[in-house]
Amino acid sequence: KNQVEQSPQSLIILEGKNCTLQCNYTVSPFSNLRWYKQDTGRGPVSLTIMTFSENTKSNGRYTATLDADTKQSSLHITASQLSDSASYICVVTPNDYKLSFGAGTTVTVRA
Amino acid sequence: DAGVTQSPTHLIKTRGQQVTLRCSPISGHKSVSWYQQVLGQGPQFIFQYYEKEERGRGNFPDRFSARQFPNYSSELNVNALLLGDSALYLCASSPQGLHYEQYFGPGTRLTVT
Numbered sequence: 028k029n030q031v032e033q034s035p036q037s038l039i040i041l042e043g044k045n046c047t048l049q050c051n052y053t054v055s056p057f058s059n060l061r062w063y064k065q066d067t068g069r070g071p072v073s074l075t076i077m078t079f080s081e082n083t084k085s086n087g088r089y090t091a092t093l094d095a096d097t098k099q100s101s102l103h104i105t106a107s108q109l110s111d112s113a114s115y116i117c118v119v120t121p122n123d124y125k126l127s128f129g130a131g132t133t134v135t136v137r138a
Numbered sequence: 139d140a141g142v143t144q145s146p147t148h149l150i151k152t153r154g155q156q157v158t159l160r161c162s163p164i165s166g167h168k169s170v171s172w173y174q175q176v177l178g179q180g181p182q183f184i185f186q187y188y189e190k191e192e193r194g195r196g197n198f199p200d201r202f203s204a205r206q207f208p209n210y211s212s213e214l215n216v217n218a219l220l221l222g223d224s225a226l227y228l229c230a231s232s233p234q235g236l237h238y239e240q241y242f243g244p245g246t247r248l249t250v251t
């Protein structure tokens with residue numbers, strides 16, 4: 028069973044709207060939690076990285092939150108743009124540093 | 139400064155053949171990791187090398203092997219290819235270990251027929 032579960036699997040939003048992606052994990056203890064953006068056929072690009080003691084981290088229109096008590100993280104995209112269409116992957120780094128990846132949420136932004 | 143580069147971009151192999159994928163890390167990065175990403179899934183960790191030594195291995199059979207060279211570039215070898223090995227193979231580099239930011243290359247798309 029995957030130790031990192033993401034939801035929804037996919038979503039479609041209109042340009043300019045906001046959306047929130049969820050990540051639940053069972054990996055414990057962990058060193059950090061990261062969100063990556065992956066365009067189709069390309070390698071993932073880091074958006075945010077948070078240690079277990081951080082609650083929130085922003086990168087432009089992307090804001091990640093972390094609740095280490097409930098083992099949940101979210102990624103909020105504000106004022107979506109067409110270029111936000113991609114897969115967003117949640118990655119948890121356990122203390123043995125063998126990264127655990129979620130399956131990703133595919134976001135499609137429509138004009 | 140150039141990012142992580144991988145070669146080839148795409149390749150097609152037949153079941154039972156062997157394949158070698160190559161990765162050049164960002165200049166100054168000493169750690170290289172390999173990941174397999176099957177279509178529709180997140181990447182799965184295969185190997186991590188740091189300073190030319192294997193520092194981590196995921197749940198992959200012995201058909202998968204890798205090495206890191208003195209210039210920190212790396213090769214991933216897969217023997218006796220199976221249809222299920224068809225995937226995007228990603229390489230990532232970091233200054234040191236996996237706890238540092240990972241910078242991914244564009245990947246090599248392997249198709250096994």
